Amino acid sequence: MIQETLTPTLSFHAVTVADRDRYLAAAAAEGSPSADHAFANLYLWNETYHQEIAFWGERAIVRFHVKKGYQYLYPIGGGALRPTIEVLLSAEPQLCLTAVTETELEAVLHEFPDTFSFFEERDIADYLYDATSLSTLSGKKLHGKRNHINAFTAANEWSVKPLEAADFDGCRAILDIWGKDRLDDGTQHxxxxxxxxxxxxxxxxxxxxxxxxxxxxxxxxxxxMLSDDTLCVHFEKALPHVQGAYPMINREFVRMMLARFPALATVNREDDMGLETLRAAKLSYRPSMLLRKFTLIRK
Structure with a gap:
């Protein structure tokens, strides 16, 4: 039985697969390219961030535990935004909305121009890429990626296939080697x-x-798939000693998804968590844009 916690007007419970269909309806109405609104992320990271979900009308409201209570994601969905924010304000005297995109920020401030202070959080900005660019790696700026791929194809007899359950043990073997010297909590999570x-x-x-x-x-x-035209990449792992494996799996996955979803135009490769090496790697693929994120705090 799902354990529920109650506010005066909202009933929250831990995110489960059973929430997927209703959540996806809200996500489709919103049309956000943010990785924070990917249902898969809410479910996959639930043991780390303990996300809870509630539905208010046509909107889905997600919150997660922090040291001093809860933080909330922007409530996605159809219908008027103002009543949903009013419900949250009545339930949370110190309401904090996090990972809010610029479009979402403007929507909140339009309805509540004097209620929130806000600041940008660069470390959680999503990297968005043109799908065709990732599938071809054409142009001078990506010649280094092509060189790595050429080295990989010259040194190996290779193939790529859609991931299936029978492949999971092979993935675990990759993770064992990749994570051998990584003992931090983030790697374990x-x-x-x-x-x-x-x-x-x-x-x-x-x-x-x-x-x-x-x-x-x-x-x-x-x-x-976040939508018909946007793919969100949640995990990407390669054996560290195999030159070119990372750009190769990146390119081939996008090619595979373009063949499966002809309308695919954008690839969201999520944020860099403020890690310098990860930031450099994501920037090296020349994102088409950074999806800026903000935190809003009730004044």
Whole structure:
């Protein structure tokens, strides 16, 4: 039985697969490209961030525990925004909305121009890429990626395939090697999230690819469709000693998804968490834009 916590007007419960259809209806009405609104992310990271969900009219409201209570995501969905924010304001005297996109920020401030202070959080900005660009890596600015791929193809007999349940043990072997010297909490939390992805792969309608070199798995990736034209990449892992494995799995997955979803135009590769090496790697693929994120706090 789902454990529920009550506000005066909202009933929250831990995110489950059973919430997916209703949440996706709200997400479709909103049309946001933000990775924070990917249902898969809410479910996969639930053991780390303990997200809870409630539905108010046509909108989905997500919150998660922090040291001093809760933070909320922007309530996505159709219908008027103002009544939903009013419900949250009545329930939370110190309401905090986080990971709010610029479009969402403008919507909130239009309805409540004097209620919130806000600030930008660069570390959680999403990197958005043109899908065709990632599938071809054409142009001078991406010649380094092509060089890495050329080195990979020259050194290996390789193939790529859609990720299936039979491949999960091969992915785990990659994770064991990749994470051998990574003992931080973040790595352990990501491993838990990946295992949740494997366990609910079909239920969450996840997509993935496995890169094989000389008969052995060397890289894998997992993502989900945010909309008909936007793919969100949740995980991407490769054996660190295999040159070119990362750009290869990146390119091949996008090619695979373009063949499956002809309307695909944008790839969201999520944020960099403020990690300098990850930021440099994401910038090196020349994003078409950074999806800025803000935190709003009730004055």
């Amino acid at each position: 990501e491993r838990v999230a990946i295992e949740r992805a494997f366990a609910a792969y079909e239920a969450l309608a996840l997509h993935g690819a496995l890169l094989i070199a000389n008969g052995d798995p060397v890289a894998f990736t997992v993502g989900s």
